[in-house]
Amino acid sequence: MRLILIGPPGVGKGTQAVLLQEKLGVKPLSSGEIFRKEIEAETDLGRLAKSYIDRGELVPSGITIEMMGKRIRADEVRKSGFVLDGFPRTIRQAEALDKMLDEMDMRLDKVISLEVDDEVVIERLSGRMSCTKCGEIYHLEAKPPKREDLCDKCNGPLFLRSDDKPETIRERLKVFHENTAPVIEYYAGRECLLRINAEGDPSEVFQAILDGCK
Numbered sequence: 001m002r003l004i005l006i007g008p009p010g011v012g013k014g015t016q017a018v019l020l021q022e023k024l025g026v027k028p029l030s031s032g033e034i035f036r037k038e039i040e041a042e043t044d045l046g047r048l049a050k051s052y053i054d055r056g057e058l059v060p061s062g063i064t065i066e067m068m069g070k071r072i073r074a075d076e077v078r079k080s081g082f083v084l085d086g087f088p089r090t091i092r093q094a095e096a097l098d099k100m101l102d103e104m105d106m107r108l109d110k111v112i113s114l115e116v117d118d119e120v121v122i123e124r125l126s127g128r129m130s131c132t133k134c135g136e137i138y139h140l141e142a143k144p145p146k147r148e149d150l151c152d153k154c155n156g157p158l159f160l161r162s163d164d165k166p167e168t169i170r171e172r173l174k175v176f177h178e179n180t181a182p183v184i185e186y187y188a189g190r191e192c193l194l195r196i197n198a199e200g201d202p203s204e205v206f207q208a209i210l211d212g213c214k
């Protein structure tokens with residue numbers, strides 16, 4: 001299957017992408033995760049991306065489209081299908097994705113829009129921790145790790161994302177409403193758009209996605 005998860009920061013895109021990978025075998029491609037790996041590896045792309053991410057702004061679309069295009073076109077991803085998390089985030093990116101898929105003679109199965117109020121986003125992001133090694137996502141209240149600051153799955157140390165500061169979260173939300181909400185409208189005329197109320201716990205949201213993908 002070829003899926004997109006779209007929604008505000010902290011709505012649970014990364015959480016659902018992992019569940020979809022486990023259930024459907026689709027490859028998760030998170031633009032944010034890819035940028036964070038580049039930052040950690042101190043590459044030129046990482047340095048450039050960091051200057052935008054730390055301010056809660058979008059990395060320029062040209063660079064992002066090229067980076068995601070390489071991965072979407074990879075043989076392994078053509079076979080497994082994908083779940084895009086955080087891409088496309090602008091109309092320009094959505095048009096570029098359409099062009100890419102057309103060239104490969106492929107169609108999107110579902111564009112899954114995860115929807116919650118802004119206050120829920122702030123709650124979710126204020127308690128998030130992620131594993132430095134395997135990327136597993138935790139939450140102080142909704143999904144606490146069994147041992148403080150260590151990953152249940154791989155024992156890796158947990159970290160707080162540098163863009164989860166209150167002022168950066170506010171900017172990310174503003175950027176979502178201005179740039180990414182129109183992308184949901186872009187897909188609204190197509191049968192593939194699936195709107196999901198994402199206020200329930202992760203397993204309820206996941207079940208709603210699976211029901212909508214039948």
Ligand code: AP5
Nearest residue numbers: 009010011012013014015031032059086124128139201202
């Ligand atoms: P990115 O990494 O994509 O960040 P984001 O969109 O802001 O989303 P998050 O990763 O913060 O949240 P999420 O929806 O994945 O939620 P999660 O599952 O972690 O992008 C970061 C930055 O990179 C951007 O700001 C931008 O600068 C740049 N960038 C990325 N893509 C780009 C693009 N295409 N173009 C340009 N720039 C780009 O869950 C959050 C928390 O909630 C966790 O603690 C989790 O345990 C908890 N949780 C999840 N689901 C539930 C639930 N149902 N109930 C209760 N708690 C829950």
Ligand code: MG
Nearest residue numbers: 013014030032
């Ligand atoms: Mg994420």
